Amino acid sequence: MTDAAPAAAAPSTGEQTGPPTAELTIGRPAHGGHFVARHEGRVVFVRHALPGERVRVRFTDTADDASFWRADVVEVLEGSPHRVDHVWPVADALRAAARGRSAVGGAEFGHIDLAEQRRLKSAVVEEQLSRLGGTDRAVVVEPAPGESEDGLGWRTRAAFAVDAAGRLAMHLHRSHEVLPVQEMPLAVGPVNALRLWTLDLSGMERVDVAVPSGGGEPLVLLVPAPGTTPKRVGTVAASIDGASVGVLDPASGQVQRLKGRTWLQESVLGTDYRVTGAGFWQIHRGAPEALVSAVLDGLVPAPGERVADLYAGAGLFTVPMARAVGPDGAVLSVEGSAGTSRDARRNLHGQGHVSIVQGRVDAVLGRRTDRLDIVLLDPPRAGAGKKVVRQIAAARPRAVGYVSCDPASFARDLGYFRAAGWTLDSLRVFDLYPHTHHLEIFARLLPPAA
Numbered sequence: 001m002t003d004a005a006p007a008a009a010a011p012s013t014g015e016q017t018g019p020p021t022a023e024l025t026i027g028r029p030a031h032g033g034h035f036v037a038r039h040e041g042r043v044v045f046v047r048h049a050l051p052g053e054r055v056r057v058r059f060t061d062t063a064d065d066a067s068f069w070r071a072d073v074v075e076v077l078e079g080s081p082h083r084v085d086h087v088w089p090v091a092d093a094l095r096a097a098a099r100g101r102s103a104v105g106g107a108e109f110g111h112i113d114l115a116e117q118r119r120l121k122s123a124v125v126e127e128q129l130s131r132l133g134g135t136d137r138a139v140v141v142e143p144a145p146g147e148s149e150d151g152l153g154w155r156t157r158a159a160f161a162v163d164a165a166g167r168l169a170m171h172l173h174r175s176h177e178v179l180p181v182q183e184m185p186l187a188v189g190p191v192n193a194l195r196l197w198t199l200d201l202s203g204m205e206r207v208d209v210a211v212p213s214g215g216g217e218p219l220v221l222l223v224p225a226p227g228t229t230p231k232r233v234g235t236v237a238a239s240i241d242g243a244s245v246g247v248l249d250p251a252s253g254q255v256q257r258l259k260g261r262t263w264l265q266e267s268v269l270g271t272d273y274r275v276t277g278a279g280f281w282q283i284h285r286g287a288p289e290a291l292v293s294a295v296l297d298g299l300v301p302a303p304g305e306r307v308a309d310l311y312a313g314a315g316l317f318t319v320p321m322a323r324a325v326g327p328d329g330a331v332l333s334v335e336g337s338a339g340t341s342r343d344a345r346r347n348l349h350g351q352g353h354v355s356i357v358q359g360r361v362d363a364v365l366g367r368r369t370d371r372l373d374i375v376l377l378d379p380p381r382a383g384a385g386k387k388v389v390r391q392i393a394a395a396r397p398r399a400v401g402y403v404s405c406d407p408a409s410f411a412r413d414l415g416y417f418r419a420a421g422w423t424l425d426s427l428r429v430f431d432l433y434p435h436t437h438h439l440e441i442f443a444r445l446l447p448p449a450a
């Protein structure tokens, strides 16, 4: 079978040998925001299309030795009833094609009505579960709590590039090229209220903005281009009104304070968390609440239980689980990034039954042989992998909760659990990234009967 989903890959280095354009009929959605079509017997992963459409595409990767090609829609010949005007003009592939360029990334489903976006995400999860996880399951994608009807205004984190003229910009899809941008409709109001596009950002390579999920003063992190003087950085920082500003070293994740704070105060279901500017936090303003509720409802940690929160970030799930198991229980919270682990330490300060460990999950689990009642894992996109799945199974928990932002790595890991006799008990899928192909999964897995 050649139409395996393409990895979220780097641009192909293969020589382009195929035709520049073709007319194609679009088939099913594939993992990664693509739609499957065929051209002269070869699988083509097409972006910005919809199932059933007849489109003209421009090929973007056509190496002779590639098992599939990639293409982007440049003209719709017969459109789907689910096609709508794109929510964000600079991310609109058709508009971009008319100007002879690609669209910026970050809203690749913006041409699809929201209900259909969710049906497509369901289909992708179902297909991955079946193909990689050996499990047939009907999936319904739920909106985030408090989601707006148009699915806009949800991003609390945004990373911008800066163009050669010093303007706020974003990268074109799978490209180093950038395009100036102004309002970003997917972002929460306070990101746009900064009006960063009116500023001269020359000397900066990147500008990251973060806003607390519940609102509050934004934090802007500047990443200066090599050779930029501290004076120039100071001038840019001084031009930013209404935000804390810091300088981010992307290599170390360290943030140097220029004005205001270097961290954000987040609040989820009545609990406050401190998150450093560069530290991980869920992006959708409703995501922390949706996921904490799903985890607690799904795993029901009880007083006295021993739980592990793996890939724990700043402790989003560690804090409520620590409260649920109480001082007679025990919580192991494992996070790899030093800065984020420091946040977790602060967020769980003074809780003697919680052990915050900074390190790789496989290394930390490899040093332990004790039994756990519950294991929660929330790995990055690559998933946990066979070794960690085996280590979790070896701790013989009564339940595993798996939070995942990638249906393919989740389904693969589910396959590893199933091979060890575990079953997928319940599954929830959340649309925490409207107008993109991304989604979030919470699954409860149960061990083989004793």
Ligand SMILES: C[S@@+](CC[C@H](N)C(=O)[O-])C[C@H]1O[C@@H](n2cnc3c(N)ncnc32)[C@H](O)[C@@H]1O
Pocket: 280, 281, 282, 311, 312, 313, 314, 315, 316, 317, 334, 335, 336, 337, 340, 359, 360, 361, 362, 378, 379, 380
């Ligand atoms: C998807 S985030 C989840 C964070 C947290 N559960 C939350 O929702 O806020 C994954 C986290 O795993 C951490 N991480 C990535 N690989 C890791 C590894 N091998 N061992 C431990 N932590 C890792 C990252 O630094 C990141 O904070």
